[in-house]
Structures are given as C-alpha cells and as structure tokens.
Amino acid sequence: MAAMAAIVSxxxxxxxxxxxxxxxxxxxxxxxxAVSVDGNIPTEHVAHEDNLMLxxxxxxxxxRERTKISVRCRMCGAHLAWKHDYHHLPVENKAxxxxxxxxxxxGENGEIVFFDGPLGDEFELxxxxxxxxxxxxxxxxxxxxxxxxxxxxxxxxxCARHVGWKxxxxxxxxxxxxxxxxxxxxxxxxxxxxxxxxxxxxxxxSQKCHVMANGWWSYQVCYKSEVRQYHEEADGSRPWDWSxxxxxxxxxxxxxxxxxxxxxxxxDENGQARSTSVKYVCCAEQPxxxxxxxxxxxxxxxxxxxxxxxxxxxxNIRVCVPALCDPSSTPDANDKKSLEEKKELEEACKSIVxxxxxxxxxxxxxxxxxDTIADDSKELDWAKSLTTITSIGR
Numbered sequence: 001m002a003a004m005a006a007i008v009s010x011x012x013x014x015x016x017x018x019x020x021x022x023x024x025x026x027x028x029x030x031x032x033x034a035v036s037v038d039g040n041i042p043t044e045h046v047a048h049e050d051n052l053m054l055x056x057x058x059x060x061x062x063x064r065e066r067t068k069i070s071v072r073c074r075m076c077g078a079h080l081a082w083k084h085d086y087h088h089l090p091v092e093n094k095a096x097x098x099x100x101x102x103x104x105x106x107g108e109n110g111e112i113v114f115f116d117g118p119l120g121d122e123f124e125l126x127x128x129x130x131x132x133x134x135x136x137x138x139x140x141x142x143x144x145x146x147x148x149x150x151x152x153x154x155x156x157x158x159c160a161r162h163v164g165w166k167x168x169x170x171x172x173x174x175x176x177x178x179x180x181x182x183x184x185x186x187x188x189x190x191x192x193x194x195x196x197x198x199x200x201x202x203x204x205x206s207q208k209c210h211v212m213a214n215g216w217w218s219y220q221v222c223y224k225s226e227v228r229q230y231h232e233e234a235d236g237s238r239p240w241d242w243s244x245x246x247x248x249x250x251x252x253x254x255x256x257x258x259x260x261x262x263x264x265x266x267x268d269e270n271g272q273a274r275s276t277s278v279k280y281v282c283c284a285e286q287p288x289x290x291x292x293x294x295x296x297x298x299x300x301x302x303x304x305x306x307x308x309x310x311x312x313x314x315x316n317i318r319v320c321v322p323a324l325c326d327p328s329s330t331p332d333a334n335d336k337k338s339l340e341e342k343k344e345l346e347e348a349c350k351s352i353v354x355x356x357x358x359x360x361x362x363x364x365x366x367x368x369x370x371d372t373i374a375d376d377s378k379e380l381d382w383a384k385s386l387t388t389i390t391s392i393g394r
C-alpha cells in the first residue's frame with residue numbers, strides 16, 4: 001500500500017519580543033502547523049526547506065543487520081526494541097531521577113536511570129528512540145518522570161504485560177493534535193471497533209464469569225461486573241476473598257477492548273481502593289478453540305501468568321478470547337492505513353520540533369530494564385550450547 005503523501009510544515013514563533021508584534025510563545029511552543037496532502041503547501045509558509053521531508057533518522061539497513069541485537073520481554077520473549085536504538089538521556093532530562101548507574105551492555109554511554117513512582121515504588125529505566133511495545137492512546141501529565149513530557153503506558157505486543165512508558169514532549173503533542181484532523185476520519189474506524197466489541201460480547205454471552213488459578217490465589221473476572229481475588233480451601237470455603245474492582249469505564253480503542261474496574265477492597269499499603277484494567281486479546285500463541293469456555297479452562301488467561309501489578313494495588317489482567325484471532329474480527333485496511341498515516345505525521349512532527357528546538361527530544365521510550373532480556377545477555381549463554389537432535393542413532 002502506498003504511503004500517504006502527507007507533508008507537514010510548521011512555524012515556531014519566538015516569543016521573546018511580544019511587543020514587536022510577535023506572538024508570545026506558550027508552553028507548547030508550536031503555534032501553526034500546515035498540513036496538506038500531495039504536497040500542496042505554498043512555499044511562503046515553509047520556514048525551512050528541510051521541513052518538507054519526513055524525518056529519517058533510523059540506522060541504515062546495513063547497520064541494523066550488523067548490530068541486530070533484540071531487547072525482549074522477559075516474560076514471553078517478544079521483541080520490544082533494538083539495542084542500537086538506545087538513547088542516552090541528557091542531564092537536563094534527569095532532574096527527577098533518583099540515581100543512575102552505568103550499563104555497559106547498552107554501549108559506552110549506556111546507563112539505567114532510577115525513578116521513584118508516586119506510590120514509592122522504584123523503577124529502573126533504559127531509554128530508546130523506538131520501540132515495538134504498544135502505547136496506549138490516552139496520555140497523562142500527572143506524576144511524569146520528565147518535565148514537559150506526557151506519558152503513555154507501554155505493554156508487550158504479545159503477552160500485554162506492562163513493560164514501560166512512552167514520553168512525548170508538549171511541542172510534539174501539540175503538533176500531533178493540530179495535525180490529527182488529517183488522519184483517516186474516525187467514522188471509518190468505528191466499524192472495526194464495533195466489530196471487536198461485538199466479538200467479545202458474544203464470547204461472554206453464555207457465561208459471564210471465569211476463574212483463573214494462579215498459585216495460591218484464584219482470580220475471577222465477571223464481564224462488565226466485577227473482578228475478585230480469593231483463596232479457596234479444599235472444602236470450598238474462601239477465608240480470603242476481596243474485590244479488585246467493579247466495572248466503571250470502557251477504555252477501548254480502535255485496536256483493543258479494555259475495561260476498567262475501580263472501587264475494590266481497601267489497600268492497606270497505600271490507603272486506596274484496588275483497581276484493575278482487563279484487556280481482551282487474541283493470544284495467538286495459544287491454540288485456538290471454538291468457544292471461550294473450552295479455550296480458557298483451566299486458566300482464564302492462558303497457560304502463563306499475565307496478571308501484572310504495575311503499581312501498588314493496581315492490576316492488569318489479560319483475557320484470551322479465541323474469536324478475536326479470526327481475521328474477520330480484527331481492524332480492517334482502513335484502520336491499518338490510519339495507523340500508517342499517524343506514524344508518518346508523528347515522524348513529520350518530530351522533524352518540525354527538532355528543527356525548532358534542536359536540543360529538545362520530541363519523544364522517546366523507556367523500558368523497565370529488569371523486565372527485559374537481550375539476545376546477547378549472559379543469562380542466555382546456556383541456550384547457545386543446545387543442539388538439535390534430528391535422529392536417534394544406535
């Protein structure tokens with residue numbers, strides 16, 4: 001499919017001389033974005049000729065092949081980032097950092113930066129220019145680790161485990177907001193989303209509640225009702241049984257169905273009510289069955305642990321729905337085209353922001369280093385000694 005012929009140009013108005021008729025520069029910095037299809041932009045609106053080209057800062061194909069070392073999800077092994085995309089954060093971006101240490105496996109300047117979360121939990125983060133982890137559509141500026149940047153949670157593309165955050169500078173965000181009207185109209189995306197919702201609704205039509213045993217604990221997810229955590233004795237009694245939240249909000253996007261549950265059991269550790277985010281996914285790595293019931297037994301979310309607690313008493317649960325693996329239930333070509341267009345506009349905005357503020361990093365990704373493992377890790381040395389047996393000799 002041919003890429004969208006979109007060209008983005010911007011004028012960043014310097015705010016130092018407001019009394020001279022200049023528009024004062026606000027927090028975001030970007031005040032005008034001209035977007036056109038097929039390059040129809042008057043030259044007088046282009047501040048610099050370079051802005052007519054989409055940024056292409058990725059390493060060459062030769063470099064990628066030569067240094068192709070993958071950083072993977074430690075839980076399931078899915079690819080998250082390339083080591084050569086590691087980005088060393090400048091000092092000004094680490095004002096809120098608790099500390100940092102050198103990480104030579106990421107290169108001569110490689111380092112891991114430590115931050116304390118709002119609930120006191122510590123995070124060890126490595127930063128990258130690009131990542132294949134999935135970023136949420138919604139963003140927040142609350143409790144951000146980096147001033148002037150909003151954040152979106154990143155999840156593993158395979159097991160949906162929380163693996164880090166995407167940080168976007170306010171100038172980059174404003175550019176994207178101004179350009180969003182030129183993406184594929186939202187009406188064209190409504191059909192794929194409604195199809196996904198209908199697929200999940202049908203899967204839970206005959207049985208609303210399903211249980212997963214995970215060690216000592218069991219978890220019960222009741223569709224659009226409540227999530228509970230309990231321990232069941234041999235006689236069927238439940239001496240420990242509490243709510244992890246009641247259905248409160250549909251946070252679904254055009255790509256996935258996500259339900260949020262709040263107001264659960266009081267959490268003694270932070271004084272807040274427990275809450276849970278439930279994501280309904282295909283689980284392509286699991287064998288496909290025709291019904292949700294036979295697919296998820298004996299485990300609600302597959303044969304591996306995908307119950308995650310990214311923050312204290314805040315949980316993520318992935319529910320496997322085999323019907324979502326049917327190609328007819330997934331977003332169609334219009335949805336994929338929109339994502340491609342969004343990526344192109346994102347790259348164009350990065351070029352604009354870099355041109356306006358060369359010292360500003362438009363966006364970057366951080367991965368929780370302890371939750372990742374690289375292909376060249378010494379932890380995997382044992383695997384290199386394995387050999388494949390193709391026959392049995394006498």
